[in-house]
Amino acid sequence: MTSESVLKKNLTQYLVEQQRQKKTVTADVRLLLETVARACKAIGHAVSKGALGGVLGSLDSENVQGEVQKKLDVLSNEILLEANEWGGNLAAMASEEMDTLHRIPDYYPKGENLLLFDPLDGSSNIDVNVSIGTIFSVLSVPPEARDRVIEEQDFLQPGVRQVAAGYAIYGPQTMLVLTVGDGVAAFTLDKEMGSWVLTTERITIPEDTSEFAINMSNMRHWEAPVKRYIDDCLAGPEGPLGKNYNMRWIASMVADVHRILTRGGIFMYPRDARASGRKGKLRLMYEANPMSFLVEQAGGMSIDGTQRILDVQPTELHQRIGVILGSRNEVERVRQYHEQG
């Protein structure tokens, strides 16, 4: 612990300022975000124990999308449910790891918000000690649902309606990256103090980049515009893009997006020709929307190929979508490739 970290602004102070001065969040959302951040601390703690905590490995169960669940997927989901059930700021929750919504039981205190999360993103990296994270998104209960039981359809709001979104990354440092619609702020967990310390007040993604992130093993399944773009990147200074490109692929969206928020880049998990991938791999409500909100708030751009992701009207809770996000000029370039067909 340093005396500096004690004096720096922490998450609570940042959120109180957002509520009182900037009026970007209600008291309810502020407290909800504090609860989510507390749950992320607990998840980060479990992650860091690894084999010592007996949390590595898979379970026999599958989630609603037919993916084998890791012990930490399920544990993280439970931590988020338990912390938020008693928070008093929510009407219901939905998670990548649950078949359907989870309503706050009648007896518990309630609020007028909906919380969505991918409790542990990057599951394939859990057992190999590579950065993973928790992604979350907050919506308001729509006015027509205020006096009745919450249904799945109440969650099906386009990403532009998010009132907050963010992620926690469990890497060499544990960080919380958050937007309430007033830019993107990053907090680093001071483990001795147990406090989220504001370490970057306003993140900006550089507009240009020469670094792309895509799983190249799917190349044969890609649609023509994506294939053409990557071919052009690989062509180097003699190709149409006139420069060398570098490539990174961590296979944890949280870590790939974190790199892009830190130094720019373009991240792509496009829809492709595989039966399972036709609509993309990533989930609109738990991954694409919160990350798109963050990226746009940091000056970047996020599309499914042609359309702005935040404008997509969801039709299902577990819907998948192609994702292309990052440095504005590069994403715009890929959008034009799609326009040209």
Ligand code: AHM
């Ligand atoms: P998960 O939510 O089950 O962990 O899956 C999502 C992850 C993303 O974090 C990452 O970008 C992608 O899957 C990696 O997929 P692949 O293994 O096909 O490269």
Ligand code: MG
């Ligand atoms: Mg995920």
